[in-house]
Amino acid sequence: xxxxxxxxxxxxxxxxxxxxxxxxxxxxxxxxxxxxxxxxxxxxxxxxxxxxxxxxxxxxxxxxxxxxxxxxxxxxxxxxxxxxxxxxxxxxxxxxxxxxxxxxxxxxxxxxxxxxxxxxxxxxxxxxxxxxxxxxxxxxxxxxxxxxxxxxxxxxxxxxxxxxxxxxxxxxxxxxxxxxxxxxxxxxxxxxxxxxxxxxxxxxxxxxxxxxxxxxxxxxxxxxxxxxxxxxxxxxxxxxxxxxxxxxxxxxxxxxxxxxxxxxxxxxxxxxxxxxxxxxxxxxxxxxxxxxxxxxxxxxxxxxxxxxxxxxxxxxxxxxxxxxxxxxxxxxxxxxxxx
Amino acid sequence: xxxxxxxxxxxxxxxxxxxxxxxxxxxxxxxxxxxxxxxxxxxxxxxxxxxxxxxxxxxxxxxxxxxxxxxxxxxxxxxxxxxxxxxxxxxxxxxxxxxxxxxxxxxxxxxxxxxxxxxxxxxxxxxxxxxxxxxxxxxxxxxxxxxxxxxxx
Numbered sequence: 001x002x003x004x005x006x007x008x009x010x011x012x013x014x015x016x017x018x019x020x021x022x023x024x025x026x027x028x029x030x031x032x033x034x035x036x037x038x039x040x041x042x043x044x045x046x047x048x049x050x051x052x053x054x055x056x057x058x059x060x061x062x063x064x065x066x067x068x069x070x071x072x073x074x075x076x077x078x079x080x081x082x083x084x085x086x087x088x089x090x091x092x093x094x095x096x097x098x099x100x101x102x103x104x105x106x107x108x109x110x111x112x113x114x115x116x117x118x119x120x121x122x123x124x125x126x127x128x129x130x131x132x133x134x135x136x137x138x139x140x141x142x143x144x145x146x147x148x149x150x151x152x153x154x155x156x157x158x159x160x161x162x163x164x165x166x167x168x169x170x171x172x173x174x175x176x177x178x179x180x181x182x183x184x185x186x187x188x189x190x191x192x193x194x195x196x197x198x199x200x201x202x203x204x205x206x207x208x209x210x211x212x213x214x215x216x217x218x219x220x221x222x223x224x225x226x227x228x229x230x231x232x233x234x235x236x237x238x239x240x241x242x243x244x245x246x247x248x249x250x251x252x253x254x255x256x257x258x259x260x261x262x263x264x265x266x267x268x269x270x271x272x273x274x275x276x277x278x279x280x281x282x283x284x285x286x287x288x289x290x291x292x293x294x295x296x297x298x299x300x301x302x303x304x305x306x307x308x309x310x311x312x313x314x315x316x317x318x319x320x321x322x323x324x325x326x327x328x329x330x331x332x333x334x335x336x337x338x339x
Numbered sequence: 340x341x342x343x344x345x346x347x348x349x350x351x352x353x354x355x356x357x358x359x360x361x362x363x364x365x366x367x368x369x370x371x372x373x374x375x376x377x378x379x380x381x382x383x384x385x386x387x388x389x390x391x392x393x394x395x396x397x398x399x400x401x402x403x404x405x406x407x408x409x410x411x412x413x414x415x416x417x418x419x420x421x422x423x424x425x426x427x428x429x430x431x432x433x434x435x436x437x438x439x440x441x442x443x444x445x446x447x448x449x450x451x452x453x454x455x456x457x458x459x460x461x462x463x464x465x466x467x468x469x470x471x472x473x474x475x476x477x478x479x480x481x482x483x484x485x486x487x488x489x490x491x492x
Contacts (some may be wrong), residue, residue: 011482041392042422042492048390052365052400052485056410067365067400072421074491077391124441168355204389216391296383 040164044076044111076111076209078194079218083225085143085169089231093251094180098133098173100145101228105170105192107162109218111210114159114195119172119188122225127184130174130230135190139170147173159195182234182270193223200287233272235326239279240265256338260287264332268324277321279332287336289317294334296321303325360406361477363415369487370395394491396423398478413473415485418439425466430485437461438469443470444459 015071052067057269080316085102092099107113122129136145139162159169172188196215197205197223199222200238225269242265246256254260264281268274285287292316294301294310301310301319310332319332342439368384376429384397400417404410418440419425425435434443449461452458 019369046422048420048422048491050365050367050398050417050420052363052415054361054402054413054415055365056361056413058360058406058408058410065361065363070367070392071367073393075389156438215388216389315432
């Protein structure tokens with residue numbers, strides 16, 4: 001339907017040359033099969049022609065004869081595979097938009113074929129279903145989703161045409177719900193189906209093949225499917241606060257004049273990081289903040305709002321920790337005296 | 340020149356020698372396995388209505404001496420179609436070529452040049468031509484067939 005077969009020299013002529021030309025160039029074995037070096041096999045629409053020749057002597061000198069030509073038209077095999085290009089889970093975050101999963105669709109048939117792509121975000125056996133944003137074809141074929149450059153796929157409008165052995169990268173973009181737990185996974189699958197038809201292997205579509213032959217469903221069923229997985233990386237923080245009392249007499253009694261050293265340890269767990277994390281702690285009633293006693297990770301902080309992370313505004317201490325990766329801790333200390 | 344000589348010669352000789360008294364016919368079938376109801380598998384030859392890469396083909400070359408004279412030095416040659424990977428013959432009496440018909444031999448004696456210039460043992464899929472040298476005279480009225488198999492590349 002798309003390709004015209006290229007003509008080639010007839011076998012009869014080739015034979016004649018073989019027989020009468022003793023100086024015929026050697027046909028290298030490696031080049032003899034050059035026209036059929038497709039993983040997908042002989043191209044659909046190719047005629048396989050067989051002619052036998054014979055020679056004999058019936059008393060009047062050698063005679064050469066030739067058989068009829070037995071011809072077989074190679075039909076179109078419909079086969080496609082889809083594989084995920086992401087070796088493992090793709091990390092994403094709560095509320096993320098256009099999380100990208102990548103798939104490779106390959107025409108394993110022996111004729112050019114158009115494929116319909118169908119994403120599925122609602123697979124069972126996973127933790128959540130992201131919302132489908134769009135399916136995108138890797139127009140510039142660099143394996144990376146380029147927003148605005150690669151073409152959005154619309155089923156029935158720009159179904160990709162793949163020649164035998166040709167592949168195309170397909171991106172499935174989804175949006176992540178806002179409140180998934182750390183480690184939650186989503187299975188997003190992509191199906192590619194031959195537009196000529198699908199079915200159990202061996203199903204044939206008369207006359208629908210490339211080059212005028214039939215189309216036959218191959219071992220893949222003429223449709224392929226693969227899953228990619230998204231994993232939500234959500235970090236969380238736990239604050240642990242402890243106090244050590246030192247009285248004016250060298251003991252640990254909480255009396256007026258005693259100093260209390262508070263230690264706040266922020267432990268970030270989960271995966272990913274927490275952004276713009278800040279710790280605020282009001283000074284307890286009945287106590288007075290000890291000026292310039294605030295520390296972060298053992299480093300003294302001034303009380304003013306300035307370049308360092310900590311400040312005291314008269315009623316509370318505040319420390320800006322910035323973006324903290326999961327698995328780390330931050331320790332803040334400050335002192336008050338009991339009134 | 341050769342053809343003209345043959346034509347002149349034909350005028351002067353007897354009628355039976357004029358027409359080719361040996362007929363040669365080529366046929367091709369697809370070999371398929373069908374499961375019988377009892378679970379056994381039957382291999383049948385079908386007309387090639389549906390052929391895709393990987394299918395097994397069976398080529399049959401029939402010959403018959405339809406003349407009145409015996410035919411000696413009877414040799415049958417069959418180039419393997421490019422899209423077919425030769426896999427074997429039924430009788431094994433053939434010689435093969437893996438270089439387009441330049442040199443001939445039994446499979447075990449033939450070598451193929453690899454891209455790096457070294458040699459390797461020839462494999463059935465390397466075969467480009469088949470040839471049967473019949474050592475007996477084909478008597479008038481006698482017939483036979485030669486069968487070889489291949490796989491659609």
